[in-house]
Amino acid sequence: MPKRLILTIVLSCWSQLVWADAASDCNQDKDTGLRIDGCTRFIKQNPRIAGAYENRSLAYLDQGDWDHAIADATNAIKIDPRYGPSYQGRAFAYARMGDYNLSIADSTQAIKLDPKMVDAYQMRAFAYAKIGDDDRAIADLTRVIALDPKIAAAYDSRSIAYLNKGDLDRSFADASKLVELNPRKATAYQLRSVIAAKKGDYDQSIADASKALEFDPSLAAAYDSRSLAYFDKGDWDRCIADASKALERDPKLATAYDRRGAAHSEKGDYGQSISDASKAIELDPKLAAAYNTRSWAYVKMGDYDRGIADATKAIDLNPKLAAPYNSRGLAFTKMGDYDRAIVDARKAIDLNPKLALAYGIRGFAYAKKGDVKSAIADYRRQLALAPNNHLIKEVLQHLGASP
Numbered sequence: 001m002p003k004r005l006i007l008t009i010v011l012s013c014w015s016q017l018v019w020a021d022a023a024s025d026c027n028q029d030k031d032t033g034l035r036i037d038g039c040t041r042f043i044k045q046n047p048r049i050a051g052a053y054e055n056r057s058l059a060y061l062d063q064g065d066w067d068h069a070i071a072d073a074t075n076a077i078k079i080d081p082r083y084g085p086s087y088q089g090r091a092f093a094y095a096r097m098g099d100y101n102l103s104i105a106d107s108t109q110a111i112k113l114d115p116k117m118v119d120a121y122q123m124r125a126f127a128y129a130k131i132g133d134d135d136r137a138i139a140d141l142t143r144v145i146a147l148d149p150k151i152a153a154a155y156d157s158r159s160i161a162y163l164n165k166g167d168l169d170r171s172f173a174d175a176s177k178l179v180e181l182n183p184r185k186a187t188a189y190q191l192r193s194v195i196a197a198k199k200g201d202y203d204q205s206i207a208d209a210s211k212a213l214e215f216d217p218s219l220a221a222a223y224d225s226r227s228l229a230y231f232d233k234g235d236w237d238r239c240i241a242d243a244s245k246a247l248e249r250d251p252k253l254a255t256a257y258d259r260r261g262a263a264h265s266e267k268g269d270y271g272q273s274i275s276d277a278s279k280a281i282e283l284d285p286k287l288a289a290a291y292n293t294r295s296w297a298y299v300k301m302g303d304y305d306r307g308i309a310d311a312t313k314a315i316d317l318n319p320k321l322a323a324p325y326n327s328r329g330l331a332f333t334k335m336g337d338y339d340r341a342i343v344d345a346r347k348a349i350d351l352n353p354k355l356a357l358a359y360g361i362r363g364f365a366y367a368k369k370g371d372v373k374s375a376i377a378d379y380r381r382q383l384a385l386a387p388n389n390h391l392i393k394e395v396l397q398h399l400g401a402s403p
Helices: 016-027 032-045 050-063 066-079 084-096 100-113 118-130 134-147 152-165 168-181 186-199 202-215 220-233 236-249 254-266 270-283 288-300 304-317 322-334 338-351 356-368 372-385 390-398
Strands: none
Touching: 016 032, 016 050, 032 050, 050 066, 050 084, 066 084, 084 100, 084 118, 100 118, 118 134, 118 152, 134 152, 152 168, 152 186, 168 186, 186 202, 186 220, 202 220, 220 236, 220 254, 236 254, 254 270, 254 288, 270 288, 288 304, 288 322, 304 322, 322 338, 322 356, 338 356, 356 372, 372 390
């Protein structure tokens, strides 16, 4: 946030004490209400001092009064249009109100006036990230780091932007730098835990989440991250335990309900899976993964219509998520609709070529349609991804093929 101005003026004798008191109150930053009052008194005496409006704008920012902060910053800019911090203060207020394009415009003007204003690059990066422009956010954060390599928040934000882009190596490197700069900050380890899990390094993810919990045992997100790593490792019991701990600390954490539901499904407890997934959907109706979790449980319980409905909802919410096509494809095979099963399994494979079960679903559908050659090819692909699955070997043998 921009720093306050120190008001320096030549005072007339008759008003010296009055103005001095007002200037002193306007300059101090320990009492926000007193600062607003002091600046207001000062402005009444001389409405053409930009610094008084700027200081009062900063006080309003401290109070979260964005409208008054913007009004005062605008007045300061009218009086002195070349003072960058006024644009920067207004950019902050616009961002907090969700007016990210206006925030970007003001931060850009602040940067033009002072190309080394670190706060302006940070603010603009924040706004770019909010509108989904991760490339520009990364560019601004890189400039921040070039100006001051010790600003930990820049590595934090850039790591998240790289994560959004799927650049896991750069994301992990920035998270590691964040840990280096803040070795006792729980959220730094938690962020790196999430990235490590995405990279498939589940042991690193678990270690980082555990470290985060050493520094902050109340951090629900760290239990949630560790739960994800345990899930991906196939350790359903530990996944459930950590998801439950996350929910004890944050009962509104939809992802924890969803993951716990998925783990219960893997253990064959489909009723509990549906219950947890339904709670996740209640908390976050746009969480596509939760609809898929519930879809899978419904299909496994033989409720194919509900399974298909939930999978279709998940696809509507996130068409790039492979798992719902897989779930719906399985439901279609159970219903004997092999053509639709093949279409959905193919889509799942297109989105995630390493989704072993999708090859199995498509292979089963091909076999049922009498296309043994295609079935064998798919089962072999499934076996290559899941070499310890002896059932696939038996199916191949039944089809008259070697693994």
